[in-house]
Amino acid sequence: MLRAGLIGFPSSGKTSLFQLVTSAREAPRASGRADANVGVSRVPDERLDRMTALFNPRKRVPATVEFADIAGVGGARTGAQALLDVAPFRNADALLHVVRMFRDPSVPHPAGSVDAARDVRAMEDELILADLGVVERRLERLERDLKKGNSAELRREQEILHRCREALEAGRPLRALELAGNDAKLLRGFQLLSAKPLLLVLNLDEADLAKANDAVGIAGLESFMSGAATRAVPICAKIELEIAQLDAADASAFMADLGLRESGLDRVIRASYDLLGYISFFTVGEDECRAWSIPRDTQAVLAAGEIHSDISRGFIRAEVVRYEDLLARGTLAACRDHGELRLEGKEYVVLDGDVINFRHAT
Ligand SMILES: Nc1nc2c(ncn2[C@@H]2O[C@H](COP(=O)(O)OP(=O)(O)O)[C@@H](O)[C@H]2O)c(=O)[nH]1
Ligand SMILES: [Mg+2]
Numbered sequence: 001m002l003r004a005g006l007i008g009f010p011s012s013g014k015t016s017l018f019q020l021v022t023s024a025r026e027a028p029r030a031s032g033r034a035d036a037n038v039g040v041s042r043v044p045d046e047r048l049d050r051m052t053a054l055f056n057p058r059k060r061v062p063a064t065v066e067f068a069d070i071a072g073v074g075g076a077r078t079g080a081q082a083l084l085d086v087a088p089f090r091n092a093d094a095l096l097h098v099v100r101m102f103r104d105p106s107v108p109h110p111a112g113s114v115d116a117a118r119d120v121r122a123m124e125d126e127l128i129l130a131d132l133g134v135v136e137r138r139l140e141r142l143e144r145d146l147k148k149g150n151s152a153e154l155r156r157e158q159e160i161l162h163r164c165r166e167a168l169e170a171g172r173p174l175r176a177l178e179l180a181g182n183d184a185k186l187l188r189g190f191q192l193l194s195a196k197p198l199l200l201v202l203n204l205d206e207a208d209l210a211k212a213n214d215a216v217g218i219a220g221l222e223s224f225m226s227g228a229a230t231r232a233v234p235i236c237a238k239i240e241l242e243i244a245q246l247d248a249a250d251a252s253a254f255m256a257d258l259g260l261r262e263s264g265l266d267r268v269i270r271a272s273y274d275l276l277g278y279i280s281f282f283t284v285g286e287d288e289c290r291a292w293s294i295p296r297d298t299q300a301v302l303a304a305g306e307i308h309s310d311i312s313r314g315f316i317r318a319e320v321v322r323y324e325d326l327l328a329r330g331t332l333a334a335c336r337d338h339g340e341l342r343l344e345g346k347e348y349v350v351l352d353g354d355v356i357n358f359r360h361a362t
Helices: 014-021 046-055 118-150 152-171 179-189 206-218 237-245 250-260 264-278 300-307 309-313 323-327 331-338
Strands: 003-006 036-042 059-061 064-070 093-100 200-201 231-236 277-284 289-294 314-321 343-344 353-358
Touching: 003 014, 003 264, 014 036, 014 064, 014 093, 014 200, 014 237, 014 264, 036 200, 046 093, 046 277, 046 289, 046 323, 059 250, 093 264, 118 152, 152 179, 200 277, 206 231, 206 237, 206 309, 231 264, 237 250, 237 264, 264 277, 289 300, 300 309, 300 353, 309 314, 314 323, 323 331
Parallel strands: 003 064, 003 093, 059 289, 093 200, 200 231, 277 353
Antiparallel strands: 036 064, 277 289, 314 343, 314 353
16 A cells, blocks of 8 residues: 655645545544544546446455644644654655645745745755754664674665765755665665655645646746656645535536546545556456555566465466456456456566456465
């Protein structure tokens, strides 16, 4: 499951967005945490809807995304340094920075004016500064450990941390390092904030909704967007919260009036998937139709592990059919008759829209 942490300055609309993406569809799961609210939302997926119509299963299980919102009004604890102490943020796959672009004078901006580019840069600097503290502490400990005993592993870690420090001191986020393989894994282990993919959620003024497609330009963020693992998506949290209270027919009429084709939830989730390079595969049957999320380029044996570690361990083969073929033929048997059901091995790279039946030894 994809996990996203909502960050941003006080009164930027984090909690509004959290409500929009969670409670509008499903009550947030009680997190039992004092420092953050955690909620789960279902990933809207028309393909799953259509397969559910085909199989009429007892259960329909969409993929889910978990969102974390920092607790507390005003957000005294929204500083990036504080985020490092809060597990759902440290462990997040991506950070969603809610950027205030709405003007509303009745909601004071902590900096006294609305300036999206300034806030984006300021948050980036906070993330960088928080990470620099972590990297320096880790380097000090490493140096002590290396005095006690030299190891290739510790040396490699030190080398990477030096590269991190160099980038951070130059004001560059760690997502710009674009490390690969084991180095990337090592970096992930440090749970550094500026290494996480970043989605800017541009919280527009109601009056600017028609200009949503130009939000990045209006905010003066074009050059920021050229950074690695960085995306932006425009929303208007206040209006979309209002739309979420309407019944389906009124909601779509209202959205059409505003020129909105997709809900804020749909857009935020789609942008998050895109940012992280996630794709979906499906399992189908009379019992259950289900969507699963995996990173792009995942091999079948690892995709199987997403369902259950036993299926991965006992992997024999994957029976794969394209979602489009299944819909066109109506049944898996018909797909098999037309040679559209493929048998794939462990190393098969799963594609977005694959419908898979894993054969495994028990
Ligand atoms: N006008 C307007 N007000 C908004 C918008 N989004 C949030 N607000 C208001 O701004 C205030 C702070 O929002 P909140 O979501 O609590 O911000 P947080 O401090 O980042 O969690 C609330 O009064 C919201 O109703 C928006 O898009 N337009
Ligand atoms: Mg809040």
